[in-house]
Amino acid sequence: MADSPSTGSRRGLAALASLPSAVAQIMALGLLLIVLGGRGDLAPGRAPWFLVPSALLLAASLGTAIMKRRPYTAPRFGFLLAHLAPLLLVGGLLVEGWSGERHEAPLASALAPEGQNLGRGLRLRVEEIQLPPQPLTVTARPAEGPNRLLGQHPPKEGTSWKTRSLGAEVRFGRLLPRAVDRGGWVEDPDAPEDPALRVLLGIGEPEPRVGLLRLRDPEASARLAPDGRFEVRFVERFDAAQPRDTPRLRLEMAEGALEHPADPARPWELPGFTLRVGARHSSFPPHLARTAPALRELQGPWVEAQLVTADGQRALLLLSARHPELCDRLNASALPPGARLRLLEPVVPRQVVFDRSGNRILLLEEGRLRREAPLVLGQPFVVAPGRSVTPVAHLAHTRWAPDFTPLPEGLEHPEARTALQVTVRDAASGRVAHGWLEAPGPGEGARAETFFGRLSLALHPAEPAPKDLKAATILVDAAGRILARKTLHPGRPVALGPYTVRAATVPGETGPVLGLRAERRPGLPLLGAGSGLLLLGLAWMFFLKPWLKLRHPGGTP
Amino acid sequence: MILPWPEGFGPASPVARPLLLAAVALGLAGLGAGFRALRQREPSPALAWRLFRSATLALAAAACAALLDGRSDPAEGPALLGATLLALAPPHLLHRPTWKDRKALIAALALGLILPVLIGFILY
Secondary structure, rough: OOOOHHHHHHHHHHOOOHHHHHHHHHHHHHHHHHHHHHOOOOOOOOOHHHHHHHHHHHHHHHHHHHHHHHOHHHHHHHHHHHHHHHHHHHHHHHHHHOOEEEEEEEEEHHHHOOOEEEOOOEEEEEEEOOOOOEEEEEEEEEEEOOOOEEEEEEEOOOEEEEEEHHEEEEEEEEEEEEEEOOOOEOOOOOOEEEEEEEEEEOOOOOOOOOEEEEEOOOHHHHHHHOOEEEEEEOOOOOOOOOOOOOOEEEEEEOOOOEEEEEEOOEEEEOOEEEEEEEEEEEEEEHHHOOOOOOHHEEEEEEEEEEEEEEOEEEEEEEEEOHHHHHHHHOOOOOOOOEEEEEOOOOOOOOEEEEEEOOOOOEEEEEEEEEEEOOOOOOOOOOOOOOEEEEEEEEEEEEEOOEEEEEEOOOOOOOOOOOEEEEEEEEOOOOOEEEEEEEOOOOOOOOOEEEEOOOOOEEEEOOOOOOHHOEEEEEEOOOOOOEEEEEEEEOOOOEEEOEEEEEEEEEEEOOEEEEEEEEEEEHHHHHHHHHHHHHHHHHHHHHHHHHHHHHHOOOOOO | OOOOOOOOOOOOOOOHHHHHHHHHHHHHHHHHHHHHHHHHOOOOOHHHHHHHHHHHHHHHHHHHHHOOOOOOOOOOHHHHHHHHHHHHHHHOOOOOOOOHHHHHHHHHHHHHHHHHHHHHHOOO
C-alpha cells in the first residue's frame, strides 16, 4: 500500500532530523567554511549569502536537537551547549560582516600628513615613531615582472644559497661594516646605453689624471676641475646659454624645480619651511667630521644652509656644487620626501666643452668662445701652458663598478656605509658575476643590484616586526580636529575612539611591510560567547558526560 | 613563553599556534592508535577515541583563538572553525557501542589523515 502524504511528510521530516542528516549538514558547513574561509571570502562584509543560510541551518539543527534530546539531564547539557555555540559563532561573523570594519595601511601611509582614511570622514595619523635598529638582511627579487620576494638571508660572510626559480647561486663574500666606495666607471657591453668620454687631464703632475665624462651627468664635470682653473664638460650639443653669475639654490621636487639666490642675506621662504644660507668653507667643513677625510672627491667649496620648519625645528644642510649626489644623500633626511637641494655655483673662468654632435672641442673663457678644435681621439687640446685635456676613448655603455674598502679606525666619511661582496653564479650557463651590495644611508631607500638581467639583490635593514613599534596614534575628523590621541606600546593594541588600533604586517608594494590595522568588531561579544560555549560544550560531551553517566547509570543515555 | 614560529606561516594568533600543533599531534596519535585497534580487532578503541576527542577540543580552541584575536587574518578563524565542524562529525556517529563504531572509526581515521593536510593546504 502506498504511503499516505502525511506518512511521507513525517518520514521526510524524520530523515531531515536524523543523525546522518545532521552529520551531513555539519560536514557540508565545515567544508564550506574551510574553502571559503581559506580563500578569504569570509572576510567581514563579503559573504552574508553564505552566513545567513548557515545561521538558519544551524538554528534548525539546534531546534531539532533540542526537540529530539528532551529531557535535558546533566549528561546531555553539553550537547545543547555545543550545538548552540556554532550558531553564536556564525552570528558573530555575520554581525562583523554587516557592521564591522577593518582598515590596513603601510606605516608610510599613516605617517603622511593626511593619514589613513577610515571612512566616514575619520582618519588615522601616526607620529613620534620609535623602532629599535633592525639587523641587515639581503633580499632577492626578480629584476623584471611581478615584484615578489624570492628569498631573504642574513649577510653572513661565506654563506651561500640558491634561488631555484631563477636558477642562480648567491655567495656572500666580505662584509665591511664601514666602507667607502672607491670604484670607478667601466665599459660594460651588458649595461644600458650610457655614453661617456674618457679623457686624460694634464695639469702639471708627472702622471696625467684619467677622467670619465658622462653625457647624462654634465654636472659631474665639475669634479674634473682638479686645480680649479678649468672645468671639463661633455654635452650632446653645445648651448651658448648665458653663464650663471651668482650662486643659486635649486630645489627639485616631483612637481618641478625652483631656484633662489644662494645669498645669506636673502632667506628662501617656501611652503612649510625656510632655507637660510650660512657659512662657506673652502673644503668639507672640518668641524663636521671628527677627522677630515683626506679624500680628493670632497675638495672644493662647501656651503652650510639651515632648514627651519614652520614649527621651529632646524636641520643643517651641506651643499657643494661639485658633489651634488653626495649632497643629496647627506641632506635627504632633512628635506621633504623626494626633494633634492642643489647648489649651483658660478662657472670657473675657463671651460672645456666636448660637443658630441658637433664633434668638436670648445674653450670658453668668461662664457665666451675663445678657441675651437675638432674632437680627435688621442690629440691633446691645450687649455693653457702646462694644462691640457686629451680625449682618449668614446664609451657607449658605462657602468659604475663599485669597489668598497674599509674606512680606517678614527676616520669618518659622510658616505661610509656597510657593504657586502657578493658572487652570483648562473646555473644554466655557469657564468659568474661579482658585485657589491651597499646598505642605505639615513633617509635613503634600499639600492638593488641586478645580476644577469634577472636577479635583483638588495642589502637593507630587515622590516621591523609589529611587536617593535611604538608610536603616537591620532584619530582626526574631516575638519582636521583631533578626536583622540593615544600611544601605541610595543606588542599591545590601543583603543582609539571606536577603533582598536594595532601594529601589523600588511601588504605593501614590494611585499609585506610594517603597517597599522584599525578595526571595529561589533561581533566580538557573540564570537566570545560562542567560543566559550563551544569549548565548554565539547569538554562536557567528551569528558564530563561519561563521568556523569557513571554517577547516574539509570538515567537517559 | 612565545613559541618559535616561522614568519608568515600558520595562524597569526600566538594562542592558536600551540593549540593547532597540539591538535595535529593528538590527531596523529589518535590515528596511530586507531589503526592499531583496527589491526588487532579491539572491541572498543577507547584510547583512539580519547585522543581524537582531545584533538577536536584543541582544534576548537585554536579556532576560537583565531576568531577572537585581532592579529589573525580574516580567513584563519572561519577555516579553523570549519575544520572543527568536520572533526566533530565522527563523534556524532559514536554515541552507541554497536558495529557502527568500526565504520565511524574508519571515517575518523580518514578525517584524521585529511584534516592536517587540509588545514595546512588551505590556510597556507
